[in-house]
Amino acid sequence: MKVTVGSAALALAAAALLSGCSGDTGPAAGRGAPAQAKGPQARQAAEQARLAAAARRWGLDRAPLTPPPPPARKPEITPRDGFEVDGQEEEDLPPVFTTVPTKQKIVFLTIDDGAEKDPDFLRMMSELKVPYTAFLSNYLIEEDYGYFRRMQALGVTLDNHTLTHPYLPGLTYEEQKDEICGMQAVMKRQFGKAPTVFRPPYGNYNGDTLRAAKACGIKYAPLWDEEVFVDHWEYRDWDRSLHPGDIVLTHFRGRDDWDGTMVDDMRRFLNKVTREGYAVARLEDYL
Numbered sequence: 001m002k003v004t005v006g007s008a009a010l011a012l013a014a015a016a017l018l019s020g021c022s023g024d025t026g027p028a029a030g031r032g033a034p035a036q037a038k039g040p041q042a043r044q045a046a047e048q049a050r051l052a053a054a055a056r057r058w059g060l061d062r063a064p065l066t067p068p069p070p071p072a073r074k075p076e077i078t079p080r081d082g083f084e085v086d087g088q089e090e091e092d093l094p095p096v097f098t099t100v101p102t103k104q105k106i107v108f109l110t111i112d113d114g115a116e117k118d119p120d121f122l123r124m125m126s127e128l129k130v131p132y133t134a135f136l137s138n139y140l141i142e143e144d145y146g147y148f149r150r151m152q153a154l155g156v157t158l159d160n161h162t163l164t165h166p167y168l169p170g171l172t173y174e175e176q177k178d179e180i181c182g183m184q185a186v187m188k189r190q191f192g193k194a195p196t197v198f199r200p201p202y203g204n205y206n207g208d209t210l211r212a213a214k215a216c217g218i219k220y221a222p223l224w225d226e227e228v229f230v231d232h233w234e235y236r237d238w239d240r241s242l243h244p245g246d247i248v249l250t251h252f253r254g255r256d257d258w259d260g261t262m263v264d265d266m267r268r269f270l271n272k273v274t275r276e277g278y279a280v281a282r283l284e285d286y287l
């Protein structure tokens with residue numbers, strides 16, 4: 001299998017080089033620089049070869065698919081049916097949703113909490129260029145903000161998952177607001193920016209949650225349609241399959257919590273989405 005991937009990448013590289021030599025009449029050729037004309041294709045082929053090598057190094061069946069460019073016009077995000085609260089529309093509360101409307105074969109990876117801080121995971125994701133969004137809870141990250149700053153420097157968006165990860169519907173409006181606004185303040189201080197995206201712990205919320213979130217500057221409250229564990233997948237929907245635009249959840253967990261590492265978890269996630277023809281896109285590009 002691994003040999004096949006390598007050969008495919010080489011074949012692709014060869015094809016790209018050939019087409020670059022076959023009399024390019026594209027816009028670049030007009031500038032009278034044939035060397036430049038084949039530049040982008042050669043670079044793309046080299047990048048594909050690099051990705052294939054990284055995929056082999058991290059034990060993937062094949063390289064992750066490249067997502068399409070961000071949409072020129074962002075889709076309109078509305079609450080999932082049955083996930084609205086009273087006053088949702090009238091008060092313009094942040095929508096709770098599990099899928100982003102798109103016809104493209106993409107999924108969004110979101111990773112929650114922040115217990116495990118695995119440097120190999122950071123390396124794997126940046127070598128494979130897989131985008132993801134982190135939902136952080138302060139009580140788990142305060143021992144090592146530096147790890148998440150490194151993640152942010154690699155292009156990952158860090159979002160709000162409360163200060164202490166409580167069951168929010170069990171709290172008053174004021175208490176919920178302290179949890180959400182308090183985390184906004186921590187994130188502003190530690191990472192330079194208060195997020196506009198928030199995920200309630202356990203996916204549990206009520207009207208006060210969304211009102212408090214809005215008061216703290218939150219615009220979106222994404223949940224998830226599938227959850228990946230190191231040894232299995234769980235599905236929200238009866239059809240037990242991926243759909244275009246699905247948001248996938250996993251957690252910053254390692255051997256303390258389950259039988260494997262973050263790298264093992266990501267291998268399971270990436271092998272399945274790639275096998276099914278999905279690319280991983282960046283959630284913020286669609287919000």
Ligand SMILES: [Zn+2]
Nearest residue numbers: 112113201202
């Ligand atoms: Zn959580």
